[in-house]
Structures are given as structure tokens and as C-alpha cells.
Amino acid sequence: MTNQIPIISIRNLVTELGGNIIHEHLDLDIYQGEIFGIVGGSGAGKSVLMNTILGLITPKEGEITVLKTKIGSLEKITKLHIQSHWGVLFQGGALFSSLTVGENIQVPMKDMEKMPDELAREMAFIKLKMVGLKEDDFFKYPAELSGGMVKRAALARALAIDPEILFLDEPTAGLDPIAAAAFDELILTLRDSLNLTVVMVTHDLDSISRLCDRIAVLVDKKAIVGTLKSLLNNQHPWIRAYFHGVRGETALAGFRE
């Protein structure tokens, strides 16, 4: 399933925010069809890395290529073009607060893809149920939703136009374990049926062991990339503490067997 075309490739990335160097000469390749996890301590620059790939933060040095298109020096048309190939789930959901959930999901369909109205509404309904929300939630405003529901609605919006790359920033944080497990299953199905590439920033060790084909650990301003198996044998102190801590041992017990 994982073939050797990098769908996202990062070379020699240096990012600086407010005088602090976040990433220093970071290299990363993400291949088509894989579920790629990004982990790291708080403040290690996981979200910054994602925002840099998305073009929201301009790096100081280095080159990011997504779908053979260089990010950063994009003209408006290519930018629009590439944006219709990815979906993003932000940490806080980032739903448009003045639109209902249904309208939120339809925004990318109607404005980017010019989908016919009725089809867009039906698709919005389908996506809504796909992520486990009820029909009544279609007409609710984001302010009326609980935290978990906001997350699901935001996922539905990210999936609205079946993007090739799905960026997830802490998708299972704030979900109950049942919903989180259902979410993991959903991602797997989508990947298998749509050949989706998923880039997820997460702390959820269960999700990591269940989903991720490869993982990048952000330590010392660089990325250490490997499969879960190879990272379990890595001797870096932070990685050892992460995977072999109390929580890590419990969550990964099944994986080791």
C-alpha cells in the first residue's frame, strides 16, 4: 500500500517563532496512502510543523513540497488548487461560528467544488452521520455543541470534499474512548477505500498503535522517523520515556505481544 512517491516532502526546514528556533534542519517524507503520526512533547513544534506544511507559517529556510507543488512560493491559483486536495481538522475545531453545522460542512463543497445545492446538502448529511453526529445536529450552531461534537463536525468539514491528504491536529483529544475508537476505525476505512494520506498530530498512544504506519518524533528540533516497532527500540531518552512510561506500557501492551 505504501509506495515510494513522497506526497509530502520536507527538506532542511528551519522555523523560527518569536526568536526561538522551533525546527532546525528538519527532513521528513510522507508517502501516499500511509497514516503518519507526529508526536513530541508540549512545545516541541508539532502544530507549528503542521501549520508550516499548510503554508500558514512561513519557514525561515528550507523547502516543503506537497503533491509535487512547492509550498510558500505559491501563486493564488495553485494555492487554491492544492487547498482543494487537503482537509484540515484544527485542534479547537475552528468551525465558522456564524454558520450551522450543515452549512459549515457545505462550505468547501459549494465554494471550492461548485457542487450542486441538493447534492451538497445530501453529502453534508452523509458526512455528518459518517462522523457519528445526529441529523438534528445539522441545524445547530457550533456554540450549541459539546466539545466532542465540535470535533466531529470539524472532521466532517475536513472530509467534505474527500481530500487526498487529511491533516488532523489532536483528533481524539476530548473524545470519550468509545468515540475515539470509532474515530480510529473511520480513519482506517477512509484510508482503505479512498487511498487517503493521513497526517496526524496526536498524543493518543492507542490511536498511534492502532493507526499509524510510521511515526515522526519531534525531539531536539529534528524529526526521528520510524515505525512503531523501530521507535520502541530507540534509545533516545525522550522517546524511551514516551513509549516506555506507565501509560505507554499500558497502551502498547497489546502491540508488543
Add this chain to the structure above:
Amino acid sequence: MAIIDIQLPKLEVLSQKETVTFKPKGSWVAKTSFEAEPLCTDLLQKNLPKRLVFDLSDLDQYDTAGVWLLQRTIHDLEFKGHHIELQNESAAFQTLSSRLSPYKPSFEKVHRPHSFFEERLVEIGKISLELVFLTLDLIIFLGQVAVGLFLTCLHPKRLRIVSVFYHVEKMGVNALPIISLLALSLGLVLAYQGEEQLRRFGAEIYTINLVSISMTREIGVLITAILVAGRTGSSITAQIGIMKINQEVDALNTLGLNPMDVLILPRIIALVLIMPLLTFAADVAGLIGGGIMVVFSLDVTPQLYIHRISESVTLGGFWIGILKAPLFGALIGLVSCFEGMRVKGTAESIGICTTRSVVESIFLVTIADALLSIFFSKIGI
């Protein structure tokens, strides 16, 4: 620069004796749904035999939108009594379509339109209820402010002095340049226009009276109030509104801190304190502006200008202007804090409340000024 080639969606029709075979070709994805949908709707209009076959062997590309379109068409055709057979569906197509089938939207819930009159009736009801609640909220808010002020008078230590002076600096000192500039140019304009009209009577020397009296009594305080409402009132509303959305107000409550003491009273008190000072600055700037005009066009020396001002401006007139200022400050503070606390949940509501805050402040200030003008002229000051 196509990243992944997208072809136009096509639906090939192969007619045999008893059956018709449909072969979807090309890309059936969200990006091409605009072209794909008419193909499907056309199909439903046609007169077709009982047995239909969908051959999916040539379907290059599809996503949930495409699969749903085909599924919906098949479903609709089956509903019309056709017998449908699917051929050569790939495993991936099957998983995707099996995931979709339990999600079929129930359409009756999508739209239940009301009649025109029903909708108007609902609207009127909503507006009246809103007005009732607004009045209640306003009474409660005024009561809270009064209680807060009363308690502060009893226990002066409750007042957050540092916060008050922080706001005095932000709202007062930092507003000085813009208010002075505005008052100066207003003084210039007033003197220029006044002089042109008064010259016809040969009474151009009275320009000085016109400028000095109107500036100190009315215009100085009004322009200050309008500027403060626009500059400070809006920022108070937006700030408190964001704090409400971020649950900072709730956090204050749970920490045993009253938002009234922490957020609202310091701002209102600061506004009451700075308004007279800003008004005085505006008066002075306005008189200087008028003076520049008068000195250059009327051949009056600065000494004479100052002398005429001291003759024309009575102490009463000057104090009326200055004493109206704290009242206007309190009005602006009350309105902007009240609107800030009314913000609910959405980004849109911050915009609405901020606009309302500025409009209501200026409206109230103008009304209050008009009433006071009548009052003062009746009692003969």
C-alpha cells in the same frame, strides 16, 4: 499543473435486447459532481426496460460523492420498479458504498418550510421576547452596577485602583493626541464658517464669542464623547465579549472574583474620571484652533483674542461643558460593558454587540445632551 489527472465523468449506455448496461467512466469525484449529477438525473427521466446493469469496470476514480451519486441513482431506479445488477465493483468501491448505505439521509427532516405568515409571526414573537429579556437584563445590570458601586463606597478597598489607573492611561492619556487634533480642526472650521457669515453684518469680531462659547459649552464635550464612544466603548465591548466567549468571565466567577468589581466598575470609573479631563483638553485645543483662524484673518492680536474669550465665556457655561462629561462617560461605560456582557458564543455576535455599543452610546449621549441643554436654558444658566 494537475496533481492527479481528473477526467470528465461519463456514462456510457449500451442497449441490448432486454437490458440496458450503464458504464460510468472517468472521474466520479466531488470536483466533477457538477458534471456528473445531470448524467444521473437524466437517467431518471428516461424510459428504461425493467432490467438494468451497472458495469463499474471502467470507473477510474471515485470518492464518496461519486459513490453516493451512483448509489442514489440506483436507489431511485429501484424505487421506480427496475431491477438493478451491479457488475465488476472493486473491493474498495464495496467498502465505501457499504459505509454509505447506513447513512442515507432522511429527507423529510431536511426542510419543513413554514408559510409566509407563520414565519412573520414567529419573527414578531422572537423580537418581542428579545425586547422583554433585554429590558430585564438591563434592569438587572443597572442594579448590579448600583450594588457594586454602593459596596465599593462602603469598602473602598474593594476598588481595584491599579486597574482604574491602567484604564485611565489607555483610554485617557493615549486618546489625548487624536482628541486634541480633532477639536483643533473643529475650532478652525467653526471660526472660518462663522466669520464668513458674521462678516455680512460687520460683526466678524463676534466670531470669537461664537467659537469660544459653543466650543466650551457644547462642542468640546460632544466631540470628546463621540470619540471616546467610538474608540474606547467599542474596545471595551469587544474585550469583554471575547472574555465571555473564552469563558474568562466564568473563570473569574469560579475564583470568587466578581466580574463587576474586576472588569466593569474599573472601566466605568476610569471613563468618569477621564471624560472631564479630555473635555478640557478638547476645549483648549478648539480655542487654539479658532484662535489661529481669527488671528490670521481678523487682524486680532493673540492678547486681544484671549481677552475677548475671558469676557464671553462665563464660568457657568464652562462648567456646564465640563460637568456634562462625567455623565457622558458613565453612559458610555454602562452601555459598552452591558453590550460586552451580552455577547454570546459566536464571532458574529461580537460584531453585532460592538456596533450596537457604539451606536447606542452616541445616541444616548446626544439625547442626554439635548435634554440637558433645554434644562439649563430653562433654569437660565
